[in-house]
Amino acid sequence: MAVFSPDYLPTxxxxxxxxRARLLGKxxxxxxxxxxxxxxxxxxxxxxxxxRHIEPFAVPRETPSSADNPTQPLWLQTSPEFGMKRLLAxxxxxxxxxxxxxxxxxxxxxxxxxxxxxxxxxxxxxxxxGVRLLSELCECLLGRGPAxxxxxxxxxxxxxxxxxxxxxxxxxxxxxxxxxxxxPATLAADDRDGWLDxxxxxxxxPSLGIGRPVIVYDFPASQAALARxxxxxxxxxxxxxxxxxxxxxxxxxHELTDPAVLRQRHQANNAWRQRDGxxxxxxxxxxxxxxxxxxxxATGAALGFDRVVMLAANAKDLREAMAFPIDRA
Amino acid sequence: MASYNTxxxxxxxxVQLDGDPYLMIECNFVKPGKGQALYKCKLRNLLRGTxxxxxxxxxxxxxxxxxxxxxxxxxxxxxxxxxFMDNKTYEQYELSKEMVDEAWKYLKEGMICSMTLFNGNPIxxxxxxxxxxxxxxxxxxxxxxxxxNVTKPCRMETGAEILCPSFVEMGEYVKVDTRxxxxxxxxxx
Numbered sequence: 001m002a003v004f005s006p007d008y009l010p011t012x013x014x015x016x017x018x019x020r021a022r023l024l025g026k027x028x029x030x031x032x033x034x035x036x037x038x039x040x041x042x043x044x045x046x047x048x049x050x051x052r053h054i055e056p057f058a059v060p061r062e063t064p065s066s067a068d069n070p071t072q073p074l075w076l077q078t079s080p081e082f083g084m085k086r087l088l089a090x091x092x093x094x095x096x097x098x099x100x101x102x103x104x105x106x107x108x109x110x111x112x113x114x115x116x117x118x119x120x121x122x123x124x125x126x127x128x129x130g131v132r133l134l135s136e137l138c139e140c141l142l143g144r145g146p147a148x149x150x151x152x153x154x155x156x157x158x159x160x161x162x163x164x165x166x167x168x169x170x171x172x173x174x175x176x177x178x179x180x181x182x183x184p185a186t187l188a189a190d191d192r193d194g195w196l197d198x199x200x201x202x203x204x205x206p207s208l209g210i211g212r213p214v215i216v217y218d219f220p221a222s223q224a225a226l227a228r229x230x231x232x233x234x235x236x237x238x239x240x241x242x243x244x245x246x247x248x249x250x251x252x253x254h255e256l257t258d259p260a261v262l263r264q265r266h267q268a269n270n271a272w273r274q275r276d277g278x279x280x281x282x283x284x285x286x287x288x289x290x291x292x293x294x295x296x297x298a299t300g301a302a303l304g305f306d307r308v309v310m311l312a313a314n315a316k317d318l319r320e321a322m323a324f325p326i327d328r329a
Numbered sequence: 330m331a332s333y334n335t336x337x338x339x340x341x342x343x344v345q346l347d348g349d350p351y352l353m354i355e356c357n358f359v360k361p362g363k364g365q366a367l368y369k370c371k372l373r374n375l376l377r378g379t380x381x382x383x384x385x386x387x388x389x390x391x392x393x394x395x396x397x398x399x400x401x402x403x404x405x406x407x408x409x410x411x412x413f414m415d416n417k418t419y420e421q422y423e424l425s426k427e428m429v430d431e432a433w434k435y436l437k438e439g440m441i442c443s444m445t446l447f448n449g450n451p452i453x454x455x456x457x458x459x460x461x462x463x464x465x466x467x468x469x470x471x472x473x474x475x476x477x478n479v480t481k482p483c484r485m486e487t488g489a490e491i492l493c494p495s496f497v498e499m500g501e502y503v504k505v506d507t508r509x510x511x512x513x514x515x516x517x518x
Binding site: 196197 | 336357358359360361362363364365366367369382383384385386387388389
């Protein structure tokens with residue numbers, strides 16, 4: 001039955017909005033007590049993350065930026081990563097931020113183009129330390145017990161029967177067909193990461209963290225994003241993700257510090273973007289300049305705060321966790 | 330033939346797959362963090378009534394179904410058959426309750442509706458965006474209730490149940506949005 005709710009009203013109940021405020025307070029207290037400094041970095045920037053599957057909002061410039069790049073827009077951040085890593089290069093040791101991220105075209109029961117992200121970095125942490133910290137934060141906010149940990153390879157293989165680190169695209173495709181997974185007609189036979197994502201979304205993710213939350217770590221090397229890769233065999237990305245009730249809540253990395261590797265990844269991502277028919281994104285950034293100067297070894301992570309509120313409130317849709325989703329923003 | 334891009338996918342879209350017209354009844358955006366965005370859709374075959382699951386990648390497109398929209402007047406209901414007439418050609422169409430779908434809640438005799446034909450055959454019918462219906466039965470409203478958005482279910486002359494504000498009374502007329510099933514306002518008869 002339809003509910004009568006004119007669109008000037010919020011989609012979250014007052015109880016949930018009060019819960020949201022309490023959780024925000026808990027986040028701040030969690031980091032303050034551990035000696036982290038709260039920072040604020042620009043939401044609007046000349047730089048942007050270059051990812052195959054993340055679309056930033058472009059903001060047209062009022063005046064031309066420079067002689068060689070007069071038409072480059074400014075970008076709404078898809079995450080505060082760049083600004084925060086520049087602070088690490090400048091000497092920060094433990095920082096956190098509660099801010100908004102923007103991703104074009106991401107809308108659904110678990111997505112809103114504008115969302116609240118909690119992101120933190122601590123110099124000297126390796127991946128294990130980062131995983132422990134994330135588990136503690138999750139316990140603080142959701143109270144579902146400390147997170148269990150499982151390597152990506154094991155989580156994937158136990159549910160699909162294939163080794164994600166070694167299987168070829170063709171083997172993944174065959175397995176998807178055998179399992180009866182709904183396959184998009186346009187998924188290219190050679191798009192290995194595409195097949196991994198398809199199986200992950202369909203067969204692995206929904207069963208992760210149903211009772212106790214779960215942190216999946218050691219991702220396929222091809223999905224490293226800004227994480228460092230540990231040589232193998234097989235090579236794995238020191239990347240980890242937190243799941244509760246089958247929903248991805250956070251993503252973290254033992255951070256990549258080598259600017260040459262980041263440049264390569266940006267080039268590869270732009271090549272994919274071109275193949276996908278998407279606009280290429282600027283590969284240069286002040287982050288790269290900071291990395292050339294030297295980024296200290298650190299582990300950081302980012303949490304989708306609205307989803308945490310949603311789970312804490314036992315809601316079924318992200319709309320119930322925020323005041324005004326995009327369609328009534 | 331026109332086509333729809335994944336960014337346009339939504340419930341209610343009419344598309345063509347393997348030569349048959351389909352109605353998109355569900356479309357969920359799924360995206361593993363930093364991974365490929367997928368649109369997991371449920372589509373109902375408008376000719377057979379069967380439902381299929383289809384998954385699309387961001388950027389995919391589906392052919393729009395070749396449909397014709399005509400004006401058809403609702404004549405009467407006979408058990409589970411709804412009879413309409415094309416006012417221009419006088420051709421009559423009988424639609425099953427399944428094909429009429431949610432529109433049964435708003436159909437009043439004589440109402441001019443928009444009917445969709447696929448290859449000349451009716452596959453769906455839409456009432457006007459707003460309809461005025463009489464409240465056949467509801468609980469009396471309680472005065473002094475200061476909480477906002479308190480509603481109560483009301484049974485309309487068509488048999489449909491619509492949530493209305495608690496101040497409306499039996500016998501009154503209300504305007505309803507037929508696309509969402511939501512109360513809009515009270516109207517004088």
